[in-house]
Amino acid sequence: MARGTLCIPIIFALCAFAQAPPGQRKYGYGPEDALKWVDPDHSDLGDLKFRTFHSNTINADVSYMIYLPPDYEQDKTGRYPVLYQLPASGGTPRRDGPQVTGRIDKAIRAQRIGPMIVVAVNGLAGNTMYCDTHDGQYPLESVIIKDLIPHVDATYRTIASREGRAVNGFSMGGFGAAHLGFKYPDVFGVDSIMAPPLVEPGLSGLPAQAWGRLFPSAMDSNMEYWKENNPFELAVKNAEKLRDRTYIRIVAHSENEHWLAPQCEKLHKILADNMIQHEYCFFDNVKSHNPIQCMDSLGDAAFSFFSSAMTHKMPAPANAQMNSRMNTKLQEIRRKAQSGQKLTGEERQILQQMQQK
Numbered sequence: 001m002a003r004g005t006l007c008i009p010i011i012f013a014l015c016a017f018a019q020a021p022p023g024q025r026k027y028g029y030g031p032e033d034a035l036k037w038v039d040p041d042h043s044d045l046g047d048l049k050f051r052t053f054h055s056n057t058i059n060a061d062v063s064y065m066i067y068l069p070p071d072y073e074q075d076k077t078g079r080y081p082v083l084y085q086l087p088a089s090g091g092t093p094r095r096d097g098p099q100v101t102g103r104i105d106k107a108i109r110a111q112r113i114g115p116m117i118v119v120a121v122n123g124l125a126g127n128t129m130y131c132d133t134h135d136g137q138y139p140l141e142s143v144i145i146k147d148l149i150p151h152v153d154a155t156y157r158t159i160a161s162r163e164g165r166a167v168n169g170f171s172m173g174g175f176g177a178a179h180l181g182f183k184y185p186d187v188f189g190v191d192s193i194m195a196p197p198l199v200e201p202g203l204s205g206l207p208a209q210a211w212g213r214l215f216p217s218a219m220d221s222n223m224e225y226w227k228e229n230n231p232f233e234l235a236v237k238n239a240e241k242l243r244d245r246t247y248i249r250i251v252a253h254s255e256n257e258h259w260l261a262p263q264c265e266k267l268h269k270i271l272a273d274n275m276i277q278h279e280y281c282f283f284d285n286v287k288s289h290n291p292i293q294c295m296d297s298l299g300d301a302a303f304s305f306f307s308s309a310m311t312h313k314m315p316a317p318a319n320a321q322m323n324s325r326m327n328t329k330l331q332e333i334r335r336k337a338q339s340g341q342k343l344t345g346e347e348r349q350i351l352q353q354m355q356q357k
Contacts, residue, residue, distance in 0.1 A: 026217050027138070030090040030125030035138070037122065038063040039094060048093075048101050048120065053151040057142045063122055064148065065093040067101040068156070069108055069115035069313075079157045079164075081310035082117045084144075084188075086130060086169030086176040088291070089197075093120030096173070099291060104303050112300050113307035119152055123176065127218065130176030131229045134220035145184060162245075163311040166190035170291040171197060174251075178231035178267070181248070185241040186344060190309045194251040194294055198231065198263035205257045232270055239274040247309035248278035251294055253286035260289075279305075 033040055038061050042050050045065070052061045069080060083104075087096040097120030107113045123130060124140055132139040153160040167188045169177040174196030181191030199211040219226045227233050235242065242248070248271065252264035261282060268280045286293045295302045337343060 027124075027127040027133075030092075030127070034090065034092065034125030035127060037061065037124075037143075039092065039122065041094060045094060045098055047105060048097050053148065053155075055143050055147040057139050057147055062143055062148070063093075065097050065120040066152075066156075067097075067105065067118040067120075069117065070105070071115060072117075072157075077157075078313050079159050080115055080117045080313050081164040081166065081306070082119060082152060082156075082158050083166045083168055083306055083310075084149075085118055085120045086167065086173035086180075087121070087123045087126065088169070088171035088173045089126035091123070091125060091173070093122060096120070096170075096291075099295070100168075103295060107300065107303055113304050114312045116306065116310070116313075117152075117156060117158060119148070121148065123173065126172035126176075129172065129214055129218045129229070130179050131218060133218050134222050134225050141180070141183075144180065145187060149187065159311050159313075161311070162187055162189040164189070166192065166306050166310055168192035168194070168306070169196075170194040170294065171289060175199075175231070179229060179234065181246065182231050182234035182238055182242065183229070185238050185246055189245070189311075190247045190306055192249045192251075192305060193267075194291065195253055195260060195289060196231075196250075196264065196267075197260070198267060200230070200232070200263075203259060203263075205259065207257075207259050207263075232267065235267070235270050235276065236274060239276055242276045243274070244277065246276075247305070248276065249281070249305055250278060251281045251283070251298070253283040253289075253294060255287070255289055 027035055037055075037058065038052060039050070044050050048065045048067050050063065050065055052063045054060070055062045071078070072080070085097060085100050087093060101118050101120070104113070104116065104118060108115050121144060124138055128138045128140045130140060130144075132141045149165070152158060158164065162185075165188050167177045167181050167190070169175070174194045175198065177191055178193045178196055178198070181188045181193070197207060197210055199207050199214065201211065203211060215221055215226065219229075250264055250268055252261040254261065264280070268278070271278050281298070283294065283297045286297055333343065
């Protein structure tokens with residue numbers, strides 16, 4: 001661990017907020033293309049490939065980019081854990097994805113971490129706070145949970161369970177990781193929250209500016225809707241499902257207005273008060289809101305966290321055993337549905353995935 005770092009095991013781009021006023025645009029982060037469901041640029045970036053899928057939620061195609069580990073094409077039977085990478089405010093899979101996948105690829109090839117698939121998500125430049133916007137115009141949360149994840153599990157050889165699924169993001173991507181990870185503990189088993197802008201009423205300076213733009217747009221100034229999507233509230237609401245089940249990491253750093261770390265400490269305290277195991281890392285050597293500096297300060301721990309927390313790649317025999325267990329579980333879920341019993345979120349997802357296959 002780098003000097004100037006405090007990391008407490010208890011088992012976070014904000015710079016986009018400083019953009020020029022959005023004028024007449026309700027959703028103002030990033031260029032006009034940032035609000036398109038499909039990136040106009042369809043090119044690949046080395047090992048990071050451009051792909052699209054059809055979303056039933058919006059009845060249209062949505063783009064994403066995906067990294068497959070070096071041995072994916074050679075090992076035709078192995079199944080892999082998946083990391084869902086969320087871009088920061090103003091960011092895209094094309095801009096933010098290579099910062100992560102390049103480091104992961106090097107670490108895998110050096111055998112410092114296990115192989116994994118990385119999905120760089122189209123986050124609409126952070127305009128929705130990774131929620132479904134209250135006005136219904138951009139249901140990003142539903143597109144990710146109901147459409148993207150089942151598509152990835154149906155298309156690639158994934159470990160299609162919460163134990164093999166992680167979410168990670170920096171800045172607004174970190175907010176999204178907290179929001180999605182805490183709201184859907186049956187979907188994600190690993191949650192990495194890096195330098196999140198945990199905005200709320202009562203803050204001043206830059207966070208107040210961000211709140212003044214995001215709350216009226218993504219939340220339609222609806223406080224009850226905000227409470228339903230606020231990571232602070234979600235952590236308490238789903239504490240029982242997070243506790244002893246989800247690997248959680250919070251990363252904070254120094255910054256000029258001295259608000260980011262206190263908000264992260266607030267989340268750290270909420271998790272601790274609710275006996276939710278997690279890691280809390282603070283970097284006083286990182287003075288700017290920069291994901292590369294945070295990843296470099298974490299070193300190998302930036303991604304070994306996922307490799308150690310997620311279910312590892314499964315070889316053919318284990319894969320066959322898993323398929324047998326999944327078939328048994330699917331039969332139980334079908335019997336439960338046919339008898340009119342209420343299904344859990346994970347059970348509904350498994351049923352949907354199997355029906356698509």
